[in-house]
Amino acid sequence: MPARCNVVVLISGAGSNLQALIDASTSPEAPIQIRAVVSNRADAYGLERARQAGIEAQVLDHTQFADREAFDAALVELVDRFEPDLLVLAGFMRILTERFVTHYRGRLLNIHPSLLPRYTGLRTHQRALDAGDLEHGCSVHFVTEELDGGPVVVQAVVPIHPGDTAETLAQRVHGQEHVIYPLAVSWFAQGRLRLTERGAELDAQPLSATGHVIRS
Ligand code: GAR
Numbered sequence: 001m002p003a004r005c006n007v008v009v010l011i012s013g014a015g016s017n018l019q020a021l022i023d024a025s026t027s028p029e030a031p032i033q034i035r036a037v038v039s040n041r042a043d044a045y046g047l048e049r050a051r052q053a054g055i056e057a058q059v060l061d062h063t064q065f066a067d068r069e070a071f072d073a074a075l076v077e078l079v080d081r082f083e084p085d086l087l088v089l090a091g092f093m094r095i096l097t098e099r100f101v102t103h104y105r106g107r108l109l110n111i112h113p114s115l116l117p118r119y120t121g122l123r124t125h126q127r128a129l130d131a132g133d134l135e136h137g138c139s140v141h142f143v144t145e146e147l148d149g150g151p152v153v154v155q156a157v158v159p160i161h162p163g164d165t166a167e168t169l170a171q172r173v174h175g176q177e178h179v180i181y182p183l184a185v186s187w188f189a190q191g192r193l194r195l196t197e198r199g200a201e202l203d204a205q206p207l208s209a210t211g212h213v214i215r216s
Helices: 018-024 046-050 068-082 098-105 124-130 166-189
Strands: 003-013 032-039 057-059 087-088 107-110 135-142 153-157 192-195 200-201 212-215
Touching: 003 018, 003 046, 003 068, 003 166, 018 032, 018 046, 018 166, 032 046, 046 057, 068 098, 087 098, 087 153, 087 166, 107 166, 124 135, 124 166, 135 166, 153 166, 166 192, 166 212, 192 212
Parallel strands: 003 032, 003 087, 032 057, 087 107, 153 212
Antiparallel strands: 107 135, 135 153, 192 200
16 A cells, blocks of 8 residues: 555644544545644644544644744744645644745645635635625635635535525535545545646646535
């Protein structure tokens, strides 16, 4: 059997996406192995999820560093101890330095709760409601220097129903995040997904600006 893809996951909070990845990694045939989970916050519940799954859980508190550069340098040092083939941002609520992003270029994925390029940044569910959108969703993308701007790999589209609130919509989107993140990670681990100078490619075919689209 080919070696499994070493994955390190960065979190800041609840870690439900981390849980979806843990669940997808437990079978002997799974193409990934989660080597470590790192949080910038000691109170992130995702750390507990990691420990319960027997995965090494580490905290690197950003408030203990003079600036963003110093924190990111320490983060690279910590993450690289686990020799990741892939670094996965799963609700890691930090803006990353260019140096960090360049270091992991082509092996750094993020999940964002909107149909990128719409609604980069925060409060995406409320902004989709305020705009009167009929559809919303989530995107997995390669991380580049541009915030929430790297090539999209896969999007899940969900309907917006009359009477939806930011909370009901977030719940619907979250459900799809837990489907598309393990999918994108497994593609990468199987060597099917790559970032080239042409953008994101799946099975050596360029993906469109929306990536692979799943509708529910
Ligand atoms: C997820 O909804 C993810 O899309 C979002 O944080 C949440 C983390 O939830 N990420 C971002 O907004 C990044 N810009 P989780 O901790 O339960 O996985």
